[in-house]
Amino acid sequence: MLKRTIILLLACTVSFSSVVMASDAPVLTAKSAIVIEATTGRVLYAHNAEEMRYPASTTKMMTLIVALENGNLNDLVTASVKASETEGSSLELAPGEQLKLVDMLYGMMLVSGNDATVAVAEHIGGSVENFAKMMTDKAHAIGAVNTNFTNTSGLPDPKHYTTAADLAKIAAYGYKNPMFARIVGTEHVILPWAGKPNNRDLYNENRMLWLYKGGNGVKTGYTDAAGRCLVSGAKQNDIQLVAVVLDSDTMWDDSIKLLDYGFSQLKPVEVVNKGDIFKTVKVNSGKTEYIRLETLNSVVLPVNSDGSDNYTTVIDAPERVEAPVAKGAKIGKVKVLYNNTEVTSVDLVAADSADRKSFFGSVWNTVWGFFTYVTKIFA
Numbered sequence: 182m183l184k185r186t187i188i189l190l191l192a193c194t195v196s197f198s199s200v201v202m203a204s205d206a207p208v209l210t211a212k213s214a215i216v217i218e219a220t221t222g223r224v225l226y227a228h229n230a231e232e233m234r235y236p237a238s239t240t241k242m243m244t245l246i247v248a249l250e251n252g253n254l255n256d257l258v259t260a261s262v263k264a265s266e267t268e269g270s271s272l273e274l275a276p277g278e279q280l281k282l283v284d285m286l287y288g289m290m291l292v293s294g295n296d297a298t299v300a301v302a303e304h305i306g307g308s309v310e311n312f313a314k315m316m317t318d319k320a321h322a323i324g325a326v327n328t329n330f331t332n333t334s335g336l337p338d339p340k341h342y343t344t345a346a347d348l349a350k351i352a353a354y355g356y357k358n359p360m361f362a363r364i365v366g367t368e369h370v371i372l373p374w375a376g377k378p379n380n381r382d383l384y385n386e387n388r389m390l391w392l393y394k395g396g397n398g399v400k401t402g403y404t405d406a407a408g409r410c411l412v413s414g415a416k417q418n419d420i421q422l423v424a425v426v427l428d429s430d431t432m433w434d435d436s437i438k439l440l441d442y443g444f445s446q447l448k449p450v451e452v453v454n455k456g457d458i459f460k461t462v463k464v465n466s467g468k469t470e471y472i473r474l475e476t477l478n479s480v481v482l483p484v485n486s487d488g489s490d491n492y493t494t495v496i497d498a499p500e501r502v503e504a505p506v507a508k509g510a511k512i513g514k515v516k517v518l519y520n521n522t523e524v525t526s527v528d529l530v531a532a533d534s535a536d537r538k539s540f541f542g543s544v545w546n547t548v549w550g551f552f553t554y555v556t557k558i559f560a
Contacts, residue, residue, distance in 0.1 A: 205442075206226055206442060207226065207435075207438035207439055207441075207442045208438075209228065209426065209429070209435045209438060209439070210429050210430035210431050210434075210435055211228070211426035211427060211428060211429035211430075211432070211435045212229060212232070212234070212408070212427060212428040212429070213228065213229040213230055213232050213234055213344065213345040213425075213426070213427040213428065214226070214227070214228045214229070214230065214345055214424075214425060214426045214427070214429075214435065214439060215227040215228070215230040215345045215346055215349050215424070215425050215439075216349075216422060216423070216424040216425075216439040216440065216442065216443040217349045217350075217353060217422070217423050217443075218420065218421070218422060218443070218447060218483050219352070219353035219356050219414070219421040219422065219423050220353075220420075220421060220482065220483070220519075220524050220525070221482075221483070221519040221520070221522075221524055222350065222353060222522075223485075223519075224346075225422075225442065225443045225446050225447070226439060226442055226443065227345070227346065229345070230344060230345040230346040230349075230425075231327065231344050231345075231346055232344060232345070233327060233342045233343070233344055234342065234343065234344065234345070234407065234427045234428060235335075235337060235341065235342060235404065235406045235407035236335055236341070236342070236343045236348060236402060236407065236410060236427070237335045237402030237403050237404045237406075237407035237408075237410045238270070238293045238295075238334065238335040238400060238401060238402035238403070238410075239335065239343075239348055239400045239401075239402040239410050239411075239412045239425075240316075240330060240332070240333065240334060240335030240341070240343075240402070241289055241290060241293065241298060241333070241334065241335065241400055242348070242351050242352055242355055242365075242399060242400050242412065243316045243319065243320055243330060243351055244289065244298050244301065244302070244312075244316065244333045244334075245286055245289065245290060245355065245361060245364065245365070246316075246319060246351070246354065246355050246358070246361060247305070247312065247315050247316050247319055248282065248286055248301050248305060249286070249358055249360055249361060250319075250358075251305050251306075251315070252282050252301070252304070252305045253282060254281065254282050254283040254286075254360070255281055255282070255283070256281065256282045256304065257279045257280070257281060257282075258279065258280055258281070258282050258285050258300050258301060258304045259277060259278070259279050259300070259304070260274035260275065260276060260277065260278045260279070260280075260296065260300045261276065261299070261300065261303055262276045263299060263303070264276075264296045264297075264299035264300040264303065265278075265296055266296075267295045267296045267298075267299050267334065268295065268336065269293075269295040269334065269336060270292060270293040270294060270295055271294055271295060271296050272285075272288040272289070272292065272294030272296050272297045272381070273296070273381075274294070274296045274297065274300060275375070275376065278375050278376075279375070280297075280300075280372065280373065282301065282304070284372045284373065285297045285300055285301050286301070286364055287364055287367065287370045287372060287383065288372060288381070288383060289301065290364050290365055290367075290385075290400065291367065291370060291383045291384065291385045291386065292383050292384075292385075292386060293386060293400075293401065293402075295334035295336065298332075298333035298334045299333060299334070301333070302333045309332055309333055310331075312333055313330045313331050313332055313333060314330075316330040316333070317329050317330045320343075320347065320351060323350060323351065323354045324350050325343070325346075325347035325348075325350045325351050326347075327343065327344045327346070327347050328342070328343040328344070328347045328351075329341065329342055329343075335402055335404070335407075336404070337404050337405075337406040337407070345425040345426075345427050346425075348412050348425045348427075349412070349423045349424075349425050352398070352399050352412050352414060352423040352425075353421075353423050355398075355399070356398070356414065356421055356423075362397065362398065365387075365397070365398035365399040365400065365414070366390065366397040366398050366414075367385060368384065368385050368390050368391065369382075369383065369384050369385070370383050371383070386401050387399070387400065387401050387411075387413070388433060389411070389413040389414075389415070389433070389436060389437075392433060392437065393413070393415050393436075393437055393440060394415070394417060395415040395416045395417040396413065396414070396415050397414050397415060397416050397421075398412075398413065398414035399412045399413060399414045399423070400412050401432075407427070407428060408427070408428030408429065409426075409428065409429050409430070409432045410425075410426065410427045410428065410429070410432065411424075411425070411426050411429065411432040411433070411435075411436050412424070412425050413425075413436040413439075413440065415440050415444075417444055418448075418449045419449050419481050420444065420447055420449055420483045422440055422443045422444065424436050424439035424440050424443065426439065445486070446485065446486050447483040447484065447485065447486065448483065448484055448486065449481045449482070449483055449484075450481065450482060450483070450484040451479050451480070451481050452480050452481070452482050452484075452492050452517065453476055453479060453480035453494065453515060453517065453527055454476070454479055455476055455477070455478050455479040456475050456476060456532075457475060457476045458473050458474065458475050458532065459474055459475070459476060459494075459496050459498075459515055459529060460473070460474040460496055460498050460513070460529065461473050461474070462474060462498065462499060462500060462501055462502055462512070463500065463501040463502075464501070464502055464503075464504050464506060464535045465501055465502070465503050465504060466503060466504045466537055466538055467504030467505070467506070467535040467536065467537060467538065468504070468535065468536045468537070468538055469504075469533065469534075469535040469536070472502070472506055472531050472532065472533040472534075472535050473531075473532040473533055474498055474512055474513060474529040474530065474531065474532065475529065475530060475531075475532040476515060476527050476528070476529060476530075477511075477527060477528040477529070477530050478527050478528070479527075480515075480517055480525055480527050482517065482519075482524065482525070490519075492517055492518065492519055492524075493517075493518045493519075493521075494515050494516065494517055494518070495515070495516040495518060495523075496513065496515055496516075496529070497513050497514055497515075497516060498512055498513025498514070498529055499512065499513065502535075504535045504536065504537040504538070505534075505535060505536050505537045506531050506533075506534060506535040507531065507534055508531050508532070508533060508534040509530050509531060510530060510531045511528050511529070511530050512529055512530060512531055513528075513529040514526050514527060514528050514529055515527050515529060
């Protein structure tokens with residue numbers, strides 16, 4: 182079936198009772214900071230966001246992403262001697278101890294287990310060095326091009342660096358994976374502890390999960406070289422924000438200010454309504470000649486406070502379909518783009534049904550069509 186792409190422009194004009202002006206931008210202690218809207222990637226506030234800095238344990242966001250995309254969550258991961266001897270924050274893995282990959286990932290993100298990151302890297306990449314290259318390659322692939330990873334934990338290394346802007350991109354990408362969102366948004370988990378009388382009882386070090394309304398991630402970090410770092414996420418009214426503060430004296434307060442500011446700049450708007458008719462297509466061999474295509478669901482997206490956002494929609498649907506067609510049958514979809522990048526899509530379904538013509542009906546139509554044609558010639 183032939184398909185045609187149709188591009189429509191959705192101009193979203195929104196009026197606000199209160200608009201936060203640039204002069205009301207947050208005053209922070211962080212050396213670098215940014216807050217973005219995760220779905221579109223739009224920057225709502227930035228301060229030295231492109232400045233290269235040490236990421237400390239916020240590194241583990243990319244460790245998690247690469248592990249989720251390349252590993253099997255039910256695999257048993259064995260801690261090597263190297264893993265068990267990794268310095269810094271730890272899951273207290275013993276040499277030879279085994280945990281499922283998913284448990285290693287929880288330990289890595291909730292209590293920042295550096296030993297778990299090494300065990301995961303060796304299991305999936307063969308070595309920390311190979312896995313770190315996978316991390317860097319993935320970062321560059323998603324647009325975090327000012328980032329380079331040499332390890333999986335974030336321990337200081339002159340060649341291990343990133344920017345606040347890149348960390349925001351990494352977190353926003355991570356939120357597209359439901360397992361990433363589940364792990365970084367978990368407050369408490371109990372994991373096995375071989376040879377011990379009790380299990381590991383882990384509480385997330387990221388206080389934003391309970392400090393901030395809608396808090397749902399993502400990772401803390403600290404080294405002497407990096408200072409206090411925090412990538413935080415929060416979701417309110419279907420709007421997902423990501424805030425990053427690097428080398429901050431008051432990272433919790435700074436992050437709260439950033440998220441407050443970000444949410445004040447946006448409002449959810451229904452850019453596509455459920456049941457909107459987007460296209461009419463011809464029906465071959467149908468009792469009905471045409472059927473309409475309507476959207477199955479609504480699409481709600483954030484719009485800037487000045488109402489200046491323009492979303493475009495691309496209709497991907499055939500020009501004609503074969504009968505029979507049941508009402509509600511999926512026939513195409515509408516892609517919603519922001520700055521020419523797809524951010525979401527919604528299915529197009531048949532708003533009408535179309536039965537197939539009977540054999541005799543088809544024959545009669547053919548004969549009648551021929552008769553009409555001949556009549557016109559000799560008229």
